Amino acid sequence: MAVKVARDRAPFFPPMSSAAAAPPPYPHAPRINHVDDYFGTHVVDPYRWLEEIDAAPAQRWIAEQNALTERVLAAVPQRAAICSRLTTLWNYERRSVPEKAGNLYAYFRNTGLQNxxxxxxxxxxxxxxxxxxxxxxxxxxxxxxxxxxxxxxDGTRLAYSISASGSDWQEWHVRDVAAGADLPDLVRWAKFSSASWRRDGSGFYYSRYDEPPQDARQFKDTTYFHKLYFHRLGTPQSADVLVYERPDHKDWSLGATTTEDGRFLIIDATRGSDRNNRVFLKDIASDGPVTALIGDGEASYEYLANDATTFYFRTTRDAPRGRIIAVEPGAAAVREIVPQSDDSLDAASFFGDAIVAQYLRDARAFVRVYGIDGRLLRDVVLPGLGSVGGFGGKRSERETFYTYTSYTEPASIYRYDLAGGLSSRVFAPQLAYDADAFVSEQMFYASKDGTRIPMIVTSKRGVARDGTAPAILYGYGGFDISVTPAFSSAVIVWLEMGGIYAVANLRGGGEYGEAWHEAGMKTQRQNVFDDFIAGAEYLIAEGWTSPAKLAIHGGSNGGLLVGACMTQRPELFGAALPSVGVLDMLRFERFTIGWAWTSEYGSADDPDDFRTMLAYSPYHNLRDGVCYPSTLITTGDHDDRVFPAHSFKFAAALQHAQGCDNPVLLRVEMKAGHGAGKPTSKLIDEVADRYAFLVLALGFEPTVDRR
Incomplete structure (x- = not known):
């Protein structure tokens, strides 16, 4: 229930003890007496009004917060040099893995600073x-x-979708490849969808929701009832054919893949973000009905290839680390092709009679090639201990391409000859920095319950282990997502500044398979926070850094990680950087696609889940008068993945609760969303602000390369 509004005075910002000048008082954020009743537990929500993000009071408050943040960070003397160095190191050619489009190769290329x-x-x-x-x-x-x-x-047409201001809403267009011009086709209100062409090129399958209200609610309201359609080229969207829907399951998300032989449509149905799924089959050739092929939601099944009516899947069925199986419609049992190993099967692809399987071993990649009978043929020799991506293509092709990268090496492109088993580099980025000046080390530490957690620490060679270095500890820990080594110009600049960069592979991710993921879900979520906290304690104990010099960073689910850890152990960190975070665990499912995360977090509508989430929800666990780390909260005004009110409410509550001089700033990127598609210029500005804030918060004098 909601009761009357009570107004507070604007908070006073006392002078900071560091050399930096104190910001002025925070923008006024009224606290209202809003109380919700959850199973007899009364929970206050004093900043509920900030959920009305387009209302005048919220817009005024956002503008004032941005003005304050800009003023404080612009005053950091080193910011201009940091931004200049970021711009220099960002300015190098980058390419994606090529794919075949008819008789052409297609790839993405950024010459350096293109948005x-x-x-x-x-x-x-x-x-x-x-x-x-x-x-x-x-x-x-x-x-x-x-x-x-x-x-x-045949590579003659390209279906492509565009999204504005970082929104998840997609608008599909079709381009004639030879002419380089668009056809009249237009498909709107797609979301979380690919385009899967019929083999004859007559059109493509896609997934969409019903058209939302034409106002701000399209970025806030929940979205249910995903539907699968077929769009025939040359016809209006109003003539698109509804292929499959499940009105009895409003929370199912539907995706489609046409088999390479053009005969079948594989329909994938997932509930929210749950990786466990159901698979349905439609015979396109006979325009047959949609029938169940495999799965009742007890495991994950990723379609890989088919031979007539034999379908191959990567699955966690009876194999939490993954295996490859063959399925026949109506068969009583599946046939195992590649059994589960000691390592996590991250991806697989079929080429002729060979299977390329990508594995993770302690969050580092290795690749094996099997025969279609499951016989091991060879390992793919990789350049080092890093990450790979790619190995895609049609089954009829005799070559494939992949990328290799690490924390200190930008992504190179390699061609892999499937017959000879040899790799050759076809593209190597040219970047003006000294890669030999840095080193990455993998180490392992014990979490609170003794679980062995891997972490990779990257630093300058020979850095002193005396606790004086500033450090960033990054983590994610959720949704079966593996965090593997990847190059970043931003990380290189941080290392040049004298910083340490550490990445912990927490439970909740996919680094060790489904059991590792489940150990960080729902009632086990505290394991993720314990893993991250133990990583911070390890860095401090080993002399890499000290509490006053340690910053924690994470985005989205990682923003939740940062918010939970800084409220549970505020004395352990000098700075916190929660980005586009899920910070109100009792309200996340009320907005946009948030309901899909209940399979990961639980639901506040369930009494047991409610008690679990309330215990760690960052917004609800702030306490007045506690000295919290210096905090920079970042979000985008058009984030329709994690509704930006999470960050708004947490910022207002933290500014009110802060019991010491440590600053709390909110940075709201305008015309931006959850992060996908963010232009280069905005990325550079955001990182420059983040590092300027850390110079302020951690109190160190960075070395900035001015080349």
């Missing part, structure tokens, strides 16, 4: 080729981005 990568096609990868699609022409500021792309089987 969005450009799609090229070429007959010879030694040449750049021609521009097929330049998303930088979609808007002057780079805030309209490409969000999906799919070539027809």
């Amino acid at each position: 969005q990568a450009v799609l090229y096609v070429t007959r010879d990868l030694a040449e750049p080729g021609r521009v097929l699609l330049d998303p930088n022409t979609f808007s002057t500021d780079g805030t309209v981005a490409l969000s999906g792309a799919s070539f027809s089987d």
Whole structure:
């Protein structure tokens, strides 16, 4: 129930003890007497009004917060040099893994500082080729981005989707590849969808929701009843054919893949973010009905390939670390092709009679090639201990491509010859920095319950282990997502500044398979926070850093991680950087796609889940007068994945509760969403602000390369 409004005075910001000047008082945030009743427990929500993000009071407060943050960070003397160095190191050519489009290769290329990568096609990868699609022409500021792309089987058509201001809403268009011009086709109100072409090129399958209200509610309201449609080229969207829907399961998300032989449509149905799924089959050739193929939601099944009516899947059925099986419609049992190993099977693809399987071993990649009978043929020799991506393509192809990267090496592109088993590098980035000056070390530490947690620490060679270095500890820990080594210009600049960069592979992720994931879900969520806290304690005990010099960073589910850990152990960290975080665990399912995360977190509508989530919800566990770390909260005004009110409410509550001089700032990126498609210019500015804040909060004098 809600009761009358009570107004507080604007909080007073006392002078900071550091050398930095104190910001002025925080923008006034009225506290209202709003109380919700959860199973007899009364929970206050004094900043509920900030959920009305487009109302005048919220807009005024956001503008004042941004003005304060900009004023404070602009005053940090080193910010300009940091931004300049970031710009220099960001300015290098980057390419994506090529794919075949008919008789052409297609790939994305960013020459350096372009806001969005450009799609090229070429007959010879030694040449750049021609521009097929330049998303930088979609808007002057780079805030309209490409969000999906799919070539027809013969490579003559490209279906591509665009999203504005970081929104998850997609608008699909079709381009003639030879002419480089768009056809009249337009498909709107798709979300979380790819485009899967019929083999004859007559059209494509896609998933969408019903058209939302044409106002701010399209970025706030929950979305249910995902539907699968077929769009025939040359016809209006109103004529699109509804292929499959499940009105009896409003929380199912539907995706479709056409088999390479063009005969079948594989329909994937998941409930929210749960990786366990159901698989349905439609015979396209006979326009047959949709029938159940496999699964009742007890395991995950990822379609890989087919031989007529034999279908191959990567699955966790009876194999939490993953295996590959063959399924026949109506068969009583599945046939195992590649059994579960000691390592986590991260991905797989079929080429002729060979299977390329990507594994994770302690969060580092290795790749094996099997025969279609499951016989091990060879290992793929990789350049080092890092991450790979790619190995895609049609089953008929004799070559495939992959990327290799690590924390200190930018992503190179390799061609892999499937017959000979040899890799050759086809693209190597040219970047002006000294890679040999840095080193990554993997180490293991014990969490609170004794679980062995891997962590990779990257630093300058020979850095003193005397606790004086500033450090960033990054984590995610959720949704079966593995955090593996990847190059970042931003990380290199932080290392050049004298910083330590540590990444902990927490429970809740997918690094060790489904059992590792489940150990961080729902009632086990505290394990994730314990793992992260133990990682911080390990860095301190080993002399890498000290509490006053340690910052924690994470985004989305990682923002929840940071929020929970800084409220549970505020004395352990010098700074906290929660980005686009899930910070109100009792309200997340009320907005946009938040309901889909109940399989991961639980639901506040369930009494047991409610008690679990209330115990760690960052917004609800702030206590007046506690000295919290210096905190920079970041979000986007158009984030329709994690509703930005999470960050708004947490910022207001933290500013009110803060019991010491440590600053609490909110940075709201305008015309931006959850992060996907964010233009380069905005990325550089955001990182420059983050590092300027850490200079302020951790009180160190950075070394900034001014080349």
